[in-house]
Amino acid sequence: METINTDLCVIGGGSGGLALAAGAVQMGARVVLLEGGRMGGDCLNYGCVPSKALLAAAHAAHAFSVGTPFGVGEARARVDFPAVKDHVTDVIAQIAPHDSIERFEGLGVRVIPEYGRFIAPREVQAGESVIRARRFVVATGSSPLVPPIPGLDAVPHFTNETIFDLRKRPEHLIIIGGGPIGMEMAQAHLRLGCRVSLIEGMKALGRDDPELSAILLDRLRGEGLELHEDALAESVHADADGITVTIKGGAQVTGSHLLVAAGRKPNIERLDLDRAGIRHTRSGIEVGDDLRSSNRRVYAIGDVTGREQFTHVAGYHAGVVIRSILLGLPAKARGGHIPWVTYTDPELAQVGLTEAQAKQAHGTARVSVVRFAFADNDRARAERATSGLVKVMVVRGRPVGATIVGRQAGELIGVWSMAIANGLKMRALADTILPYPTLGEVNKRAAGAYFSPKLFDNPMLKRVVGAVQKVLP
8 A cells, every 4th residue: 555645635537626736736736636537527528518519519400490581591400410429529539638647647746546535534545545635625526416206216317427428319308307407408409309308396497587597498498398397207117108207296208218417416425524524414515615624634626515516616616725725825715706607599697696686685676687688789680699688686886696698698698707706887897898799799788778777867967968068169
């Protein structure tokens, strides 16, 4: 058994762990990285990258059928489903070298391709190695949650970890779960020629603003999605006719394939956290805003903390703990400026508080809600992408939340994330000059909408302007 002494031991080679290991070693720390699965973690291999590659293929197929408004004849796309999956695999392969063992060893990181588990408060075992470190960071991420639906364990089903390996196009895909993963996979498979039924026990996209999520859901229904909301899956069984999901009330949905996209669970089973005195729950490792656990030598970042489960959050957390561990500076993770996106068409993006949350937090009277429709943007008109809306919640002249549904909403939300993170006022966005015509103007016009009542519905201002006009030469 080899004993390794180091400054930092990172457990998990997903996006957060890799960002932390790369940053720490380049700043002069001795770093050991443990990863028993695939380097790159869920994001590269089963999540963000393959899902967006699949959506891109679906978008290309859909483009054949929407040319009439442009004077372009429509056609039916010939989808080669195995070739689509080859495209997905190729995209992963192109990115994989950036996350590879070879790259990190080249940076100076000691990479051990084994799962790590605590054997003492400051010792972790990985294979035939024991790592003793000044600080540990757990970055093991999360895995698909498969709910205990009666019969499900006896029926073949997919999760996001296996759906991208499916090379035969499903005739009728049933999806359990109406969150971002479920919605993205629903539209992708619809556009690639599948029939899709989605079952959600509550409201689809329930975390998002209902006014804007309704725009997206209407689009998906228009593309053929059979959406069952407030429909708790009560049992699953398979027979010669296919896979059948029975929902609350007795209704049944039968299809050829089943995808479970009902949430995530933290990857803590292998860690033996109790042996290190690390408090945890089913939601993940308990940490403070400094991301430190109950064991002062151990931090946790990303999905395993049970906080926002996004790749960019794991990277953000890595930056927070680097300041604390390597530089000894106080650092805390905040959540109010973190955006998230559902990458459907149209995209649905959110940062900060929704309208309901803002009014609850600040009081209805103190919250101004401004809107600007994509239909009033000239670039959106030119591209026939007028289905969309920007909605911004403002308190005392500063945005506290923004929701966007529409083309490139994931790109457009960044402006509002920056504004919230830096405490900018609406004036900063209203005064920004943007090139014409761009979709980015929807944000500027939304900011301008905040000031419109003050400028154009102000009797006092009108009297002042009138008086000035009389005295000007």
